[in-house]
Amino acid sequence: EKGGYDYFMLKEIAEQPKAVADTLLGRIDGSGSLTLDEVRIPPQVLREVDKVVVVACGTAFHAGLIAKYAIEHWTRIPCEVELASEFRYRDPILDQQTLVIAISQSGETMDTLMAVRHAREQGSRVLAICNTNGSTIPRESDAVLYTHAGPEVAVASTKAFLTQLVACYLVALYLGQVRGTKWGDEIRAVVRDLSSIAGAVEQVLGTMEPVRELARTLASKNTVLFLGRHVGYPVALEGALKLKELAYMHAEGFAAGELKHGPIALIEEDLPVVVVVPSPRGRSVLHDKIVSNIQEIRARGARTIVIAEEGDEAVVPYADHLIRIPVTPTLLQPMVATVPLQVFACELATARGNEVDQPRNLAKSVTVE
Ligand code: M6R
Numbered sequence: 001e002k003g004g005y006d007y008f009m010l011k012e013i014a015e016q017p018k019a020v021a022d023t024l025l026g027r028i029d030g031s032g033s034l035t036l037d038e039v040r041i042p043p044q045v046l047r048e049v050d051k052v053v054v055v056a057c058g059t060a061f062h063a064g065l066i067a068k069y070a071i072e073h074w075t076r077i078p079c080e081v082e083l084a085s086e087f088r089y090r091d092p093i094l095d096q097q098t099l100v101i102a103i104s105q106s107g108e109t110m111d112t113l114m115a116v117r118h119a120r121e122q123g124s125r126v127l128a129i130c131n132t133n134g135s136t137i138p139r140e141s142d143a144v145l146y147t148h149a150g151p152e153v154a155v156a157s158t159k160a161f162l163t164q165l166v167a168c169y170l171v172a173l174y175l176g177q178v179r180g181t182k183w184g185d186e187i188r189a190v191v192r193d194l195s196s197i198a199g200a201v202e203q204v205l206g207t208m209e210p211v212r213e214l215a216r217t218l219a220s221k222n223t224v225l226f227l228g229r230h231v232g233y234p235v236a237l238e239g240a241l242k243l244k245e246l247a248y249m250h251a252e253g254f255a256a257g258e259l260k261h262g263p264i265a266l267i268e269e270d271l272p273v274v275v276v277v278p279s280p281r282g283r284s285v286l287h288d289k290i291v292s293n294i295q296e297i298r299a300r301g302a303r304t305i306v307i308a309e310e311g312d313e314a315v316v317p318y319a320d321h322l323i324r325i326p327v328t329p330t331l332l333q334p335m336v337a338t339v340p341l342q343v344f345a346c347e348l349a350t351a352r353g354n355e356v357d358q359p360r361n362l363a364k365s366v367t368v369e
Helices: 008-014 016-024 043-048 058-075 084-090 110-121 159-179 184-195 197-205 209-217 232-247 256-261 284-299 330-351
Strands: 051-056 079-083 098-104 125-130 143-146 223-228 250-255 272-276 303-309 321-325
Touching: 008 016, 008 330, 016 159, 016 197, 043 159, 051 058, 051 084, 051 110, 058 079, 058 098, 058 159, 058 184, 058 232, 058 330, 079 084, 084 110, 098 110, 098 159, 110 125, 125 159, 143 159, 159 184, 159 330, 184 197, 184 330, 197 330, 209 321, 209 330, 223 232, 223 256, 223 284, 232 250, 232 272, 232 330, 250 256, 256 284, 272 284, 272 330, 284 303, 303 330, 321 330
Parallel strands: 051 079, 051 098, 098 125, 125 143, 223 250, 223 272, 272 303, 303 321
Antiparallel strands: none
């Protein structure tokens, strides 16, 4: 049932291009418009939404953090993202014009379910993004957009995450489409880009051998840091979470701009630091800033592991290890930048003799608060 792979996680990483394509299937029509009829929240209700709140846990929370950039950019609706476990305890401000998006692979995570119930009690509409048909969270929500990742068996979430991102992009673009924001042309262009993203993921998967080799050389390290900016920041958090749960290593993700506000004190000789570099095209200011961050940490002895777009030559002099990803629109970059981090964590776990599919102390679905 592992389809020739040693672990479910490896199988599920490999299934990502198909999972992504399946999640897009039937949701984009020939003219590049989105057809999300299954989201049974009437367009007039969506037009009146004045705030989006995303609630989720763990990896799904990281998908939510990325969704915020897309939702705010394409729709100009303010978006908050909150850990489901924190949400209802702070008496959040919710009303009928708030759209709550609950992201959950299993659809059974108790913290997320409680957040859904709380939001509905306040009169907000809840849209679930879920991978498990008929599970509790979609049943208790107003609408659901299913991710079509297929069953995810490994405790560490991989293909569910990528499809959650796809679903978030679809919701963001759909909100933009329904509300007719001035980004109409951009939305159509992104829909086209999204249609080719499965191919980009496939391409990344074909270049992972050096990442595996690198991971094996780091098996005896105690700490790995991850840095990113913009959507690369949640990718850094996700890379760190994968490493904690699989390799049982101390791993932390930081917004690169925060370095000099504290974390740079952690940098010491030969400390591996993974840096997710935004595209040099588009928001080039961010790119230049992260290149100087890489210089700063390298000058202090860090071993830099740089994930950068093909053709980005500015990073070359400062990268001890360079992992190339395909040229991708800025907001979609997490789709390709996350994959090497999954492979990296999986290989490190294997090298350290850990149980890949069933990490210690963890359950696939956390059904207690
Ligand atoms: O089923 P859910 O998406 O609600 O689960 C949320 C988290 O428990 C889950 O993403 C967890 O963080 C994963 N083990 C991460 O790989």
